[in-house]
Amino acid sequence: xxxxxxxxxxxxxxxxxxxxxxxxxxxxxxxxxxxxxxxxxxxxxxxxxxxxxxxxxxxxxxxxxxxxxxxxxxxxxxxxxxxxxxxxxxxxxxxxxxxxxxxxxxxxxxxxx
Amino acid sequence: xxxxxxxxxxxxxxxxxxxxxxxxxxxxxxxxxxxxxxxxxxxxxxxxxxxxxxxxxxxxxxxxxxxxxxxxxxxxxxxxxxxxxxxxxxxxxxxxxxxxxxxxxxxxxxxxxx
Numbered sequence: 001x002x003x004x005x006x007x008x009x010x011x012x013x014x015x016x017x018x019x020x021x022x023x024x025x026x027x028x029x030x031x032x033x034x035x036x037x038x039x040x041x042x043x044x045x046x047x048x049x050x051x052x053x054x055x056x057x058x059x060x061x062x063x064x065x066x067x068x069x070x071x072x073x074x075x076x077x078x079x080x081x082x083x084x085x086x087x088x089x090x091x092x093x094x095x096x097x098x099x100x101x102x103x104x105x106x107x108x109x110x111x112x113x
Numbered sequence: 114x115x116x117x118x119x120x121x122x123x124x125x126x127x128x129x130x131x132x133x134x135x136x137x138x139x140x141x142x143x144x145x146x147x148x149x150x151x152x153x154x155x156x157x158x159x160x161x162x163x164x165x166x167x168x169x170x171x172x173x174x175x176x177x178x179x180x181x182x183x184x185x186x187x188x189x190x191x192x193x194x195x196x197x198x199x200x201x202x203x204x205x206x207x208x209x210x211x212x213x214x215x216x217x218x219x220x221x222x223x224x225x226x227x
Contacts, residue, residue, distance in 0.1 A: 006156075033214075041151075041201050041220045048214065090156055094215075099145045099164040099207065102215055104156035 003027070006091050006105035013081055013112055021076045021108045023091035032074040033102065034058070034066060035090040043090070049074055081112040115140045115206040119218035127226050132176075132191040134221050136204030139185065145207035146187040147215065148178055152200045160202075163187060174198070199225045 004025040013019055025032070034047040045058030047066040055066050063085070064078050074093075078085055088109045092102040120135040138144055145164050149157040161172025168180045178189045187204060204218040 041222070043203065043217045043220075045214065092157075099162070101147050101149075101159045101162050101205075102157070104149075104158070106156045107154070109154065 004091060004093055004103050004105040006089075006108050008108060009106060010109050011111070013110070015080075015082055015112055017081050019078050019081055019110070021089055021091075021110070023074045023076070023105060024072050025074075025093045025103070025105075026072065027093060027095075027103065028071065029093035029095055029103070030071065031094045031096065032068065033092045033094075034064075034074070034076050035092065036060060036062065037088040037090055037107075047076065081110075083112045086110060086112050115144060115216050117146075117204045117206050117216060117218040119202075119204050119221050121221055122219065123222045123224060125224040125226065126194045128196055129193050132189070132194045132198065132223065134189040134202050134204075134223065136178075136187045136189065136218060137185050138187060138204075138206045140206060146178075146180065147205040147207070148172065148176070148187075148189050149203045149205065149217075150174075150200050151203065151220075157203060160189070194223075194225050196225050196227070199223055 007022045030051040032049045035043045036046050044060035046062040049068040088107050090107045091105040094102045116139045118137045147162045148160040151157045161170045163170050163180045171177045176191045201220050203220045205215045
């Protein structure tokens with residue numbers, strides 16, 4: 001079944017650790033996105049990608065980085081986690097064109113202690 | 114640039130009552146509009162979308178929304194609320210320039226009481 005997968009679902013990690021949040025989709029979508037969602041529930045776009053080898057920063061400045069080496073894979077990395085990075089991270093993908101919605105993963109809830 | 118405004122961060126209804134969640138958009142070109150639902154500790158799920166075909170759009174779980182150009186609105190309704198409808202709802206507009214991102218509203222939490 002075509003879907004988008006995020007791992008891990010929950011992560012508690014110490015300050016200063018390097019972490020990678022995984023996101024993979026099986027739909028062959030070219031466009032992929034990372035959103036940060038804080039307890040107030042508003043969504044903030046932090047990274048997006050047009051396709052392989054394309055990455056762009058989103059509307060909200062983030063210390064994280066992303067890569068897109070394969071169409072289906074769009075991991076997000078934090079080199080040194082801090083408590084301010086505690087949030088929910090949502091990955092999404094979409095087809096080309098403006099009339100397609102996004103398909104979202106289930107999210108990763110990150111807590112940095 | 115396109116934007117959406119969701120009126121009311123929280124809406125409370127009784128089970129069986131009408132659900133009305135408000136969304137107004139701003140767009141200089143005909144927009145594509147979307148409603149998403151988010152259950153606790155989950156990602157967002159597409160409820161319905163308007164893409165310039167019919168102005169009344171039916172979605173999943175008995176929800177529907179009507180596109181009203183004169184009012185620049187795309188309100189979400191359901192005739193009879195169910196306890197399982199309690200969730201966060203996001204309205205979004207597709208940005209028709211550049212990368213063509215979706216621009217999300219700030220969300221409305223629907224609370225359903227017995």
